[in-house]
Amino acid sequence: MKTNLKEWKSGVNNGIPIAMGYFAVSFTFGILAKQAGLNPFEAVLMSVTNLTSAGQFAGLTLLSGAAAIVEIVMTQFIINSRYFLMSFALSQKINPNTSIFHRMTMAYGITDEVFGVSIALPRKLSPYYTYGVMSVAIPGWALGTLLGVISGNILPPRLISALSIALYGMLLAVIIPPAKGNKILSGLIVVSMGMSLIFAELPILSSISSGLKIIVLTFVIAGFAAIVFPVKEHAYE
């Protein structure tokens, strides 16, 4: 029990910058949700049940465009397909005996950032660590949404702008330290960012949605790396 509490606290600690970043992003989401015609209840409901930035922003566009249900399902599927790989990676990071209840609860919290800090742990992942992160990150996401909808101009744009980069800062703090002194990881990060830039800038490729781009590049680059640089046993833990 003691270790569970310790894991939870450690998760809360790393969840704080996530909550700050979520607050800024979801505040912006709230403003856009209001413009798209959602009331505060609907906007917060979307944030709490979906818990995904890109998917929700796309969802707003589809809702205000009165899209067909099939279109909404397909869009969410493509944009959020990266969570499938993240969930798969986490399945190997937790103890194989972890109960189905813990697995189902953790799954709800798999966002890019919660995944990032969970997979970066230098030990087996305890569900309580992830719960700790979720217990501050999710309220941050919900509260930002609510305030964005009801009072879009309460926060100075300067503050929102500065806070918006927090999530990227913490994601960098997840992937960069293990790459230090590791040529393969360093190379992979540079190649991934480079390919991502090419996909964003080349006219033919830039029409590909960002969700599709993420999943395609992950399969290609991580698949290539797995063939050329297979990881030795236990390196994963």
Add this chain to the structure above:
Amino acid sequence: MNNTIFYILVMAVVTYLIRVLPLTLVRKEIKNSFIRSFLYYVPYVTLAVMIFPAILDTTASPWSALVGFVVAMLFAWRGTSLVNVALLSCLSVFVVELLLY
């Protein structure tokens, strides 16, 4: 139930299914070396692809974002804690934007 709420719930179900299936269906440790290696590389590749160049569009100006990016890279490289990397990155964006506007 109105249409909007129905759509929101459909989105939530699709997203949850994507998240829950691997974690509940893959109950054993995978022995296959290729899959293990692939999953080991996934976070680095996925997150790197998501960070850049999208990070340049997050703040009010690509220049402040570029500075925030470089600051985060430097401190992350030096092993600064996650919370502090995020805070320093925010702070640098804030200062640059004060100077810009």
